[in-house]
Amino acid sequence: MLTIRLIGHEHFYPLCDVARLFTGVIPRVDGDTIRVDVPSEAVIESRLSEGKALTSVVEGFPELVGELRAVRKQEDLPSSRECKRQLYVLLSRAYGKEFPWGALTGIRPTQVAREVDRAEDLMRIYGVREDKAKLAFATMRGEDDVLADSDPESLHVYIGIPFCPTRCAYCSFVAQEAPRKTKLLPSYAEAVLRELDLVLPKIRKPIETLYIGGGTPTVLDDELFTEFIRGVFSHPEFSSLREVTVEAGRPDTITEKKLAALREAGVTRICINPQTLSDATLLRVGRKHTAEDFLRKFELARSMGFSVINTDLIAGLPGESAEEFCDSLSQLIGLGPENITVHSLSKKRRADLSREEVLREQEEELGKMEQMLSFSSRVLSEAGYAPYYLYKQKDTLGGHENVGYQKDGTSCIYNVAMMSDQRSVLSFGAGGMSKRVFLQEESHQVRIERCPCIKDAIQYIENVEKMAEKKVLFFQTEGK
Numbered sequence: 001m002l003t004i005r006l007i008g009h010e011h012f013y014p015l016c017d018v019a020r021l022f023t024g025v026i027p028r029v030d031g032d033t034i035r036v037d038v039p040s041e042a043v044i045e046s047r048l049s050e051g052k053a054l055t056s057v058v059e060g061f062p063e064l065v066g067e068l069r070a071v072r073k074q075e076d077l078p079s080s081r082e083c084k085r086q087l088y089v090l091l092s093r094a095y096g097k098e099f100p101w102g103a104l105t106g107i108r109p110t111q112v113a114r115e116v117d118r119a120e121d122l123m124r125i126y127g128v129r130e131d132k133a134k135l136a137f138a139t140m141r142g143e144d145d146v147l148a149d150s151d152p153e154s155l156h157v158y159i160g161i162p163f164c165p166t167r168c169a170y171c172s173f174v175a176q177e178a179p180r181k182t183k184l185l186p187s188y189a190e191a192v193l194r195e196l197d198l199v200l201p202k203i204r205k206p207i208e209t210l211y212i213g214g215g216t217p218t219v220l221d222d223e224l225f226t227e228f229i230r231g232v233f234s235h236p237e238f239s240s241l242r243e244v245t246v247e248a249g250r251p252d253t254i255t256e257k258k259l260a261a262l263r264e265a266g267v268t269r270i271c272i273n274p275q276t277l278s279d280a281t282l283l284r285v286g287r288k289h290t291a292e293d294f295l296r297k298f299e300l301a302r303s304m305g306f307s308v309i310n311t312d313l314i315a316g317l318p319g320e321s322a323e324e325f326c327d328s329l330s331q332l333i334g335l336g337p338e339n340i341t342v343h344s345l346s347k348k349r350r351a352d353l354s355r356e357e358v359l360r361e362q363e364e365e366l367g368k369m370e371q372m373l374s375f376s377s378r379v380l381s382e383a384g385y386a387p388y389y390l391y392k393q394k395d396t397l398g399g400h401e402n403v404g405y406q407k408d409g410t411s412c413i414y415n416v417a418m419m420s421d422q423r424s425v426l427s428f429g430a431g432g433m434s435k436r437v438f439l440q441e442e443s444h445q446v447r448i449e450r451c452p453c454i455k456d457a458i459q460y461i462e463n464v465e466k467m468a469e470k471k472v473l474f475f476q477t478e479g480k
């Protein structure tokens with residue numbers, strides 16, 4: 001058992017993140033103690049006293065005998081970040097491991113890049129590897145270019161359709177399989193339109209972008225989709241948007257009629273996501289389409305005038321080799337989509353493997369992931385793509401990142417607004433999270449207030465008036 005005692009502070013979550021990164025085990029919080037169920041016995045103290053942090057080994061970790069067994073405060077950081085950084089340094093010595101993003105867990109790397117002067121500072125303070133530190137800075141510059149042209153007071157609207165034709169094996173999203181919920185789709189679409197009717201006229205801020213995402217919005221059938229899109233764009237608040245993006249993620253849901261409905265509404269930016277161009281992998285992960293289906297729908301969208309197409313790929317799909325991933329990416333680049341987003345997959349732990357086997361498997365997977373991601377950043381840069389938004393998910397193997405690349409200045413403003421946490425977002429639909437961002441003058445810090453919406457689609461339909469009322473109030477009141 002690894003035990004971490006917190007003295008003088010309650011920064012449980014940041015420390016749990018770090019403990020999980022090194023051990024692969026979900027920690028338990030028990031009073032003022034974090035317990036991690038690993039075979040070796042060790043006790044660490046994370047102490048905060050008069051603003052000074054000190055992290056030290058009380059018991060165990062014989063590897064550290066003769067080495068420094070305590071990490072003193074060295075950096076002028078917020079206390080939660082300093083406690084996390086110290087624990088990272090200590091566990092890194094104890095386990096003889098380092099991770100590409102170092103102590104940057106549970107925080108946006110571009111946000112931290114804004115606080116320091118140079119990539120070297122990310123490496124020195126947080127133990128970030130050189131290539132990742134440079135990636136954080138390059139992405140921050142891409143984000144800043146987009147933000148410089150965006151009104152800080154503006155709102156960015158998200159409409160969520162949390163249904164998909166089938167569930168992909170790797171999905172961690174709340175999406176529901178549409179075939180089982182077919183009867184629900186018309187009432188869901190109607191509820192979203194009702195919510196728009198109730199909320200939009202009462203919002204006083206300018207709306208800059210609209211993003212219709214999911215799930216898979218194109219899961220609605222031709223007639224319902226067309227009706228829904230017409231309903232959405234009948235709102236005068238959406239008549240002078242700078243950008244509209246619609247996810248048509250699963251190629252098996254795309255039809256000419258749906259694309260025509262989008263073009264009729266003036267939409268020119270969509271996402272068509274193959275995730276891989278290996279048919280064997282697509283079959284394995286339960287996506288009911290082939291690489292050929294993707295290629296046909298991509299060409300159809302191009303021929304109908306969609307001038308910005310985003311395509312997503314996932315590194316680390318089950319059973320996929322680094323060669324297959326690299327081959328998919330090379331084929332995609334050949335097609336010339338304006339945006340390519342490369343995701344890193346988080347791996348679920350197999351129940352039939354021992355902890356040692358899991359760790360061994362993770363080491364192998366990590367090596368493969370490294371190969372895929374470094375190939376991505378090299379060939380995308382050679383092909384003229386630049387990173388413009390980046391985020392990390394908690395359970396991604398090795399704490400790797402998801403990166404959006406763009407070429408020829410086609411960054412998606414909504415993605416930057418959303419992922420950089422620098423702009424407010426008004427969400428419609430079940431499970432949507434609205435947020436108000438308060439930028440702090442002079443510093444790069446932001447304060448965020450959030451307003452969640454019911455996740456369950458049936459409950460959402462039944463409570464749409466209440467949800468609308470809550471949202472209007474949220475955006476009308478002064479921030480605390």
Ligand code: SF4
Pocket residue numbers: 163164166167168170171172173175214215216249250
């Ligand atoms: S398309 Fe996306 S949201 Fe839908 S099941 Fe697959 S991974 Fe989940």
